[in-house]
Amino acid sequence: AQSVTQPDIHITVSEGASLELRCNYSYGATPYLFWYVQSPGQGLQLLLKYFSGDTLVQGIKGFEAEFKRSQSSFNLRKPSVHWSDAAEYFCAVGAGNDMRFGAGTRLTVKP
């Protein structure tokens, strides 16, 4: 069965610093991969998705993610974090009629 692991429960970065959030998946075939963000009191908003083709995917708000089949990873990156990026980030894998989410990584941004 497909599964998603986000190894980091909580990450703190300084404003302006670079960011990388890790995501590893388990799935037998090429999965559909997503990153969502959830601000306090809000639902999830899609940042980006990977289906096929170029393994470096650009998303909204300056985020990007790279699909690495050999490592079963889909890490999210941003070159310079803004205070408004503080939120919870979820990686998800879609397969069949289902979408499985990781447990999330909470991002804190220091001034």
Next chain:
Amino acid sequence: ETGVTQTPRHLVMGMTNKKSLKCEQHLGHNAMYWYKQSAKKPLELMFVYNFKEQTENNSVPSRFSPECPNSSHLFLHLHTLQPEDSALYLCASSQTSGSSNEQFFGPGTRLTVL
């Protein structure tokens, strides 16, 4: 209204109460979902409806009863809940069900069971 809306945003209920959560999507989608989000746990898919037909029931206890009268509306009827059912309940929709379809989420209903 745009996107996916959920009402109420907050709900406190006793274990013997009966209440319903409502979700409405204004995106012209054909699939709708209920998720449970508990602290420190991954989102749990509860139910999937595709063209008003339930296509997935992820071993959810019968005290949760979904209803999908049309492709735009989804309800979750609650009765005799337990305190461990306290969580954020998220509704989502997508063009159709299927792994390649982006899901659009509502803001959720924060449920507290006393």
